[in-house]
Amino acid sequence: xxxxxxxxxxxxxxxxxxxxxxxxxxxxxxxxxxxxxxxxxxxxxxxxxxxxxxxxxxxxxxxxxxxxxxxxxxxxxxxxxxxxxxxxxxxxxxxxxxxxxxxxxxxxxxxxxxxxxxxxxxxxxxxxxxxxxxxxxxxxxxxxxxxxxxxxxxxxxxxxxxxxxxxxxxxxxxxxxxxxxxxxxxxxxxxxxxxxxxxxxxxxxxxxx
Numbered sequence: 695x696x697x698x699x700x701x702x703x704x705x706x707x708x709x710x711x712x713x714x715x716x717x718x719x720x721x722x723x724x725x726x727x728x729x730x731x732x733x734x735x736x737x738x739x740x741x742x743x744x745x746x747x748x749x750x751x752x753x754x755x756x757x758x759x760x761x762x763x764x765x766x767x768x769x770x771x772x773x774x775x776x777x778x779x780x781x782x783x784x785x786x787x788x789x790x791x792x793x794x795x796x797x798x799x800x801x802x803x804x805x806x807x808x809x810x811x812x813x814x815x816x817x818x819x820x821x822x823x824x825x826x827x828x829x830x831x832x833x834x835x836x837x838x839x840x841x842x843x844x845x846x847x848x849x850x851x852x853x854x855x856x857x858x859x860x861x862x863x864x865x866x867x868x869x870x871x872x873x874x875x876x877x878x879x880x881x882x883x884x885x886x887x888x889x890x891x892x893x894x895x896x897x898x899x900x901x902x903x
Contacts, residue, residue, distance in 0.1 A: 836863075
């Protein structure tokens with residue numbers, strides 16, 4: 695499939711061929727679902743921790759004798775039924791993350807790129823940088839290309855100056871072509887794809903199954 699390439703002023707300058715196996719394949723909603731869940735689970739911090747009755751600080755002695763007081767029988771103050779006692783089956787530190795098979799991860803990435811291409815949400819832009827590293831310069835470029843909505847900029851490499859300029863823009867996310875996030879692409883309203891990054895994606899995801 696062919697896509698238009700725009701200048702940083704928003705003018706059409708030429709066309710580029712995009713790999714149909716990457717940008718024009720059938721969308722697998724299941725693969726996208728599992729990929730997004732995997733990314734969210736891997737970000738989750740499983741540090742919640744409660745104390746069992748063995749870990750609560752307190753006396754091991756009985757609060758009163760077994761019989762003759764009129765109270766219910768009780769072993770010690772660390773019992774889970776007492777205020778300040780241990781917790782039964784409470785959370786402990788754990789890792790919530792899980793890894794997807796490589797083929798499913800690749801399928802999810804190609805599916806989300808194809809989905810955004812079908813929605814006409816991908817705009818290929820000739821390579822540019824922000825030499826000043828200033829946020830206002832990058833905002834001026836992006837406003838000429840896309841509406842001011844959640845936007846993902848896919849870079850050809852780890853351009854430090856663009857990242858510096860974009861880190862203070864709340865509606866912009868910066869991704870390198872070889873370290874992309876299915877979640878960010880899926881929820882992004884606009885995807886600004888640098889021309890070299892588009893060619894790299896053709897090769898990176900197009901050659902393998």
